[in-house]
Amino acid sequence: MIGIFGGTFDPVHYGHLRAIIEVREIFKLDEVRLLPNKTPPHRSEPSAMPKMRLDMLRLATENLPGLVIDTRELDRDGPSYMVDTLRSLCRDFPRRPLLLFIGVDAFNGLTSWHRWTELFDHAHIVVMTRPGYSIQLQSEFFRARQVFDAAELTRHKAGKLLFRPITELDISASAIRKMIAEKRDPRFLLPDAVLDYIHSHHLYQKV
Numbered sequence: 001m002i003g004i005f006g007g008t009f010d011p012v013h014y015g016h017l018r019a020i021i022e023v024r025e026i027f028k029l030d031e032v033r034l035l036p037n038k039t040p041p042h043r044s045e046p047s048a049m050p051k052m053r054l055d056m057l058r059l060a061t062e063n064l065p066g067l068v069i070d071t072r073e074l075d076r077d078g079p080s081y082m083v084d085t086l087r088s089l090c091r092d093f094p095r096r097p098l099l100l101f102i103g104v105d106a107f108n109g110l111t112s113w114h115r116w117t118e119l120f121d122h123a124h125i126v127v128m129t130r131p132g133y134s135i136q137l138q139s140e141f142f143r144a145r146q147v148f149d150a151a152e153l154t155r156h157k158a159g160k161l162l163f164r165p166i167t168e169l170d171i172s173a174s175a176i177r178k179m180i181a182e183k184r185d186p187r188f189l190l191p192d193a194v195l196d197y198i199h200s201h202h203l204y205q206k207v
């Protein structure tokens, strides 16, 4: 199985990195592919340019095994729709089930994603806990797909939904951006190498 972890990573922080390490271990994944998005459809324009978000992701992950930075959303024109990304990954890895990891905050907005029901045609979705957010399992569509045991994911190529607690770290990129703009010190919320990059490129100086 291949793990898929998409995000804006504006900037990448320990909330992302801890989650990525934990899900790789829990699901015994050879590989987790990190997909920085270009134009996120569900939020305002990122503050940092795509190349800078990518540089920061590279700096944060260079010593972590089993992670692959996948730039297909940055290389593609137009909005970064996850359904298109999953289709393209299925073409590249036709025999390997895909596990799409999203936080509870993202899951609660999932029904507004472009062609969201089709996500389940291409991948399983694993929802990770995140402080400050509780799961809203609104629809029968989700209940019908929910499984409670990770082993179930290995028995199907796609289409299942699993909720998985992970270590809850109350860290967000928006809070880090705000701290930097307010000239507060965000150390220990993100890697020092990323913070040095932010300072040397004068990023996030305005909210």
Ligand code: ATP
Pocket: 006, 007, 008, 009, 010, 014, 015, 016, 019, 101, 102, 103, 104, 105, 106, 128, 129, 130, 131, 169, 170, 171, 172, 173, 174, 175
């Ligand atoms: P912002 O604060 O700018 O909205 P963010 O911190 O939520 O950014 P994203 O890059 O938008 O970061 O998140 C990418 C993915 O990582 C999403 O699925 C999100 O739910 C998840 N994620 C981000 N931070 C955490 C965290 N602290 N714990 C668990 N999941 C997280």
